[in-house]
Amino acid sequence: MSKPVVDAFFVGRALSQALYHELEKTLTNALSDLGKFDAEQRERLRLFTQEVMERASRESGFVMNAPTNSGISGPIGSPIPEPGDLQATIDELRAEIAQVRAQLQIYRSNRP
Structure with missing residues (x-):
């Protein structure tokens, strides 16, 4: 090599x-x-x-x-619910959301 x-x-x-x-x-x-x-x-x-x-x-x-009964409010101004009322509060909020959605759909369908 x-x-x-x-x-x-x-x-x-x-x-x-x-x-x-x-x-x-x-x-x-x-x-x-x-x-x-x-x-x-x-x-x-x-x-x-x-x-x-x-x-x-x-x-x-x-x-x-x-x-518990001193009128303390949550961040939005609503009273802080008792622990047993939590499910009722959630149900109420869901109902309000459903109403707002229905109104929003009506508003959107009526817009030109």
Whole structure:
């Protein structure tokens, strides 16, 4: 065999090894960054969930400690229902929504 062929073989082999190492380093860095990102997102989700649960606990404590017949209103101005009245309140809201939808359909059908 001639010397240029042998030299070309070793150059090709060295090139493939160098490319392999660069690819390995790049892939390792990418997976490391992905792992860091995943860990950060999990921590943010955990903190967000914890904050939501703390707020719910505070609001629940506020509602439970409030006198029941003191006229406390909800965000819309309606009284806070008793726990047994919750289903009745939901049914009333559904009926109101149905009425609004019916009126909206009538309005839309009468528009020119």
